Amino acid sequence: MKDIMNMNVKKLAFGAAVMFFTNFAVAQTVQDGINSIDSDKYAQAKTNFTNMIASAPTAENYFYLGNTYLKQGEPDYVAATENFNKGLAADSKSYLNKLGLATVKLGKGDKNAIAEIQKIVTDSKEKDAEVLFRAAEALTLFEKNNSPDLAIQYLNKAIERAEKKGVPAHYYYTLGDAYRLKRMPGDAMSAYDKALPLAKNKASVYTRIGTLWMAAQQWQQAKTSIDKAIATDPSYAPAYKALAAYDIRYQQNAKATQDLINYTKYADEDPYTQLEIAKLYFTNEDYANSKQVLDKIFDKINDPIKFKLRAYQLYADGKYAEAKQNMDNFVSQADKSRVQPADQGLQGLIAAGLAKTEKDTAKKAALTSEAQQKIAIAKAAKDETLKWDMELVKIAGGGASQADIDAGPTNPTIEGLKQKVAANAQDSDSLFKLATAYQDAKNWNGAIATWQKMNALLPDWAPGYYSLGYSYQQAGNSDAAKMAYEKFISTVKPTEQDANKQTLAYAYFAVAYMSKDSDLAKAKDYVAKSVQLDPTYQDAVKLNAEINK
Numbered sequence: 001m002k003d004i005m006n007m008n009v010k011k012l013a014f015g016a017a018v019m020f021f022t023n024f025a026v027a028q029t030v031q032d033g034i035n036s037i038d039s040d041k042y043a044q045a046k047t048n049f050t051n052m053i054a055s056a057p058t059a060e061n062y063f064y065l066g067n068t069y070l071k072q073g074e075p076d077y078v079a080a081t082e083n084f085n086k087g088l089a090a091d092s093k094s095y096l097n098k099l100g101l102a103t104v105k106l107g108k109g110d111k112n113a114i115a116e117i118q119k120i121v122t123d124s125k126e127k128d129a130e131v132l133f134r135a136a137e138a139l140t141l142f143e144k145n146n147s148p149d150l151a152i153q154y155l156n157k158a159i160e161r162a163e164k165k166g167v168p169a170h171y172y173y174t175l176g177d178a179y180r181l182k183r184m185p186g187d188a189m190s191a192y193d194k195a196l197p198l199a200k201n202k203a204s205v206y207t208r209i210g211t212l213w214m215a216a217q218q219w220q221q222a223k224t225s226i227d228k229a230i231a232t233d234p235s236y237a238p239a240y241k242a243l244a245a246y247d248i249r250y251q252q253n254a255k256a257t258q259d260l261i262n263y264t265k266y267a268d269e270d271p272y273t274q275l276e277i278a279k280l281y282f283t284n285e286d287y288a289n290s291k292q293v294l295d296k297i298f299d300k301i302n303d304p305i306k307f308k309l310r311a312y313q314l315y316a317d318g319k320y321a322e323a324k325q326n327m328d329n330f331v332s333q334a335d336k337s338r339v340q341p342a343d344q345g346l347q348g349l350i351a352a353g354l355a356k357t358e359k360d361t362a363k364k365a366a367l368t369s370e371a372q373q374k375i376a377i378a379k380a381a382k383d384e385t386l387k388w389d390m391e392l393v394k395i396a397g398g399g400a401s402q403a404d405i406d407a408g409p410t411n412p413t414i415e416g417l418k419q420k421v422a423a424n425a426q427d428s429d430s431l432f433k434l435a436t437a438y439q440d441a442k443n444w445n446g447a448i449a450t451w452q453k454m455n456a457l458l459p460d461w462a463p464g465y466y467s468l469g470y471s472y473q474q475a476g477n478s479d480a481a482k483m484a485y486e487k488f489i490s491t492v493k494p495t496e497q498d499a500n501k502q503t504l505a506y507a508y509f510a511v512a513y514m515s516k517d518s519d520l521a522k523a524k525d526y527v528a529k530s531v532q533l534d535p536t537y538q539d540a541v542k543l544n545a546e547i548n549k
Contacts, residue, residue: 033064038204040237040263042072043270059094062087066100067134070107070141073276074305077104095124095131103138106145109337114139114147121154129161133171140178148181169199173208185216203233211242214249222246237266241280248284250426256284271297278309287316304333308343315346320353342385345378349386352395389487390455397448397472397480408443421450428457435467444475462491466503469510478514485511505534509543516547523547 029052036045049065066083069076081104087097098120105113117135124131132154139151155175159167176191189212196205210225223246229239244259260280267273274297281290291313298306307330314323327347331339348371355367375388417434420427431454438446451468458464469484485507492500512526524547530540 030064033068035201037068037071038201038238039235040241040267040273040276041270042068042273043268046270057086057090059087059091059097062090063094063096063100066097067103070100070103072270072272073279074272074303075107076272076303077107080104095120095128096134099131099134099138103141106138107142108335109145111145113145114150118150126157127161129158129171132158132161133174136178137174140174140181146181148178151178152182167198169195169205171195172198173205176208176212180212180215185212188212201233201236203229203236203239206232207236207239207242210239211245214242214245219246219249235266237263240266241276244280244284252425253284253286257281257286257289260284260286260289271300272303275301275303275306275309282309282312282316285316287313304330305338307333308346311346311350315350315353318353320350324350324354341378341381341383344374345383345386345388348372348374348376348378349388349391349395352392356395387456387459389483389490390452393468393472393480393483393487394452396483397477405443405446405449408438408445409441410443410446411437411441413437414441414443414446421453425453426457428454431457435471439467439471439474442474444471447471448475460491462488462493462496462500463503465491466507469507473510473514482511482514501533502537505530505537505540508533509537509540512540512547513543516543520547 029048033045033048033052036042036048045068046065049061049068052061053065062083066080066087069080069083081101084097084100084104087094087100091097099117102113102116102120105116117138121131121135126132136151136154136158139147139154152175155171155178159171159175162168162171172191172195176188176195179185179188179191189209192205192209192212196202199205206225206229210222210229213219213222213225222242226239226242226246229236230243233239240259240263244256244263247253247256247259260277263280264274264277267277274293278290278293278297281287281293290309294306294309294313298310307326311323311326311330314320314326324347327343327350331343331347351367351374352371355364355371358364358367371392375392378385379388414434414437417430417437420430421434424430431450435447435450435454438444438450448468448471451464451471455461455464455468465484465488469481469488472478472481472484488507489504489511492504497504508526508530512523512530515526516523523543527540527544527547530537531544534540
């Protein structure tokens, strides 16, 4: 599950160039297909290009159909390759179809494809703006396999070649996509600004501008641009996907669900588009809708990616054995280049879930070790598909149901704050007060659930993890408490160390105390740090003396 707030450039590179045929009707049909791709209507685009091939089986038409399979939510490399090969059978010199085959290699992780693309461009003598554009598009299409510098070079040449007939808007916004890959938001915005007056459907450009603002965490500007996109064209599906990302960020789950309903309404029934919708529902923690959509298309998709999404859904439901079976299916069937650090992180979480109920000591230790190793891979890659530490805390802590929370102590203050939080899930002040009120009432299930929401809303705010650890500790869940305290320790910034000395000392002591019977080396290390932070902390001094006899 990749972070959709960044709106993966692969999903943004909707643009395609118009071939300047003398027959206006054919050119219009090409543009229809291009517009369908831009609007996330891939089934419609495939039908469009398939009909074109039926009436004129040219190399160019095969390229357009093959390229549609590359630009859908999950690329279908087999179908794309089949069409590019048919295009080369129609014209063995077709630079476009040669680029298509090289793009497939690049998508699969073969970096040698970049040199192959360069050679194709050189062989074309750089005279054709379309070839230059398509080469650049290929180099921006995949998040992890790309070459934005070369793409920018080709796009500038394509723009220069196209100036006499008029530069298409998608040349500029693909240039913006390339600058995004280089993390140059200012240049990306300039390119989008140039695309705006040229674009027939300005919603496409406004949506890109909005997602660029989101990537920069400028949320108000992002919302303004997305609202402009929807006002310009209320039927432009990708704008609702961007709006869903915005609402998910602010935990407006009900609004995000409505955004996804609108996205579904204005996109089409292509199975791979529906797969994207299932992913988005999952990101919105709307597991029921995610499962419903995936169930509807599961047998229509041959891509093993379906097993990965099923594994995420099963993991969310705590069905770890079934989740493992689906992840095993994905890993065994998918190309190795498609197994991402997040996938290994998920395997680690599943192993942690299995370890929790494993009775055999040796098997439990092996699963715990696997969990640590694979989650470390995801964290080392700085993957944020899931909040890995907090997922481990949830596994260790189980999770109280709303019924359990409601069965605990309450009072008018709690009930009033519950109403405020229900009305505005991003009201961090009310969340903080509600969590504290639950603690004061010793309703530890309520405190745990509320601190978890607080931490999801403010993931960089360290005190939230400390309070979660305290609540777990009071509830008698030592494993979850240790993890939460350790998350607190790792989240405190170096500049905040002095101000948090006492709480850090207690967190280190608490982890040491709860680890002394299971991991003596860690207990010694942590209690020493506790004493170092606060030499007057007598509980830590005593524990330090006791375990170092």
